[in-house]
Amino acid sequence: MTEANERARPAPAVEILPAGRIRLVETPLPGLSERHRAAMDRAWEEAVRANPALFDGPMAVLTGLQRDGADGLVLFWARTTYRNRALRHVPGAPLHGSLSVSVAQPADDGRLLVGRMAPSTAAPGRWQLPGGGVEPPDDGRELNLGALRAHAARELAEETGSDTPADALTPWLTTRGGRGNVGVVFTAPPRPARELYDRYAELARKETACGVQPEFTEVELIGPPADLKRLQGPHAALLPLLVRRHTGS
DSSP states (O other): OOHHHHHHSOOOSEEEEOOSEEEEEEOOOOOOOHHHHHHHHHHHHHHHHHOTTOOOOEEEEEEEEEEETTTEEEEEEEEEEGGGGGGGGSTTOOOOOBEEEEEEOBBTTSOEEEEEEOTTSSSTTOEEOSEEEOOOOOTTOOOOHHHHHHHHHHHHHHHHOOOOOGGGOEEEEEEEETTSOEEEEEEOOOBOHHHHHHHHHHHHHHHHHTTOOOSEEEEEEEOSGGGGGGSSSOBOTTHHHHHHHHHTO
């Protein structure tokens, strides 16, 4: 089934994709009309004026999705920059889903670590798992599951201070959101709850001392889905589903 067919059928806000096997295939980025490109640039400039911390760095976007047998998935992706996200605010412009990774980091008591995004990020105040958008590899290097795993480990360390080796992460779920965004979620080995809090506190202390705002302004451990209600502020649409899956609710 092609991505066009996939988009034609109704889809829930968040769904789990069968992906026992994941293959990534690079494609050229579809071109934009001059009108859409100019509108994208204007929308990006407005976003930067509102949040000067935004950076037009490299990112990977999805150009297609295809089933590969009963439990396989092929993700077609292209190289672009974060400016491409501004197309969401351009009426009639072609849109591409984002590709992201995240890590379900459990404590030894079964609770999951979540963080609240800093005001300078693209989702200020939002609670979510550690993770982020996938950056394309250097030219000539392959984007594969191993690269996604390494990126997820890097995000976990940069946001929470937990330096789990990439090869200790296990693929868990592949999800798709209402905008066609696809996320690959890994699980990390459990750590003592106190250690998770202490590692984040040490990371935040060091970054603040260097004049850097941490990507997470705070972290919490949550157990059953009811715990989401005590988080102050919005949370990622994906988070309740992942918490239910993790707890078996």
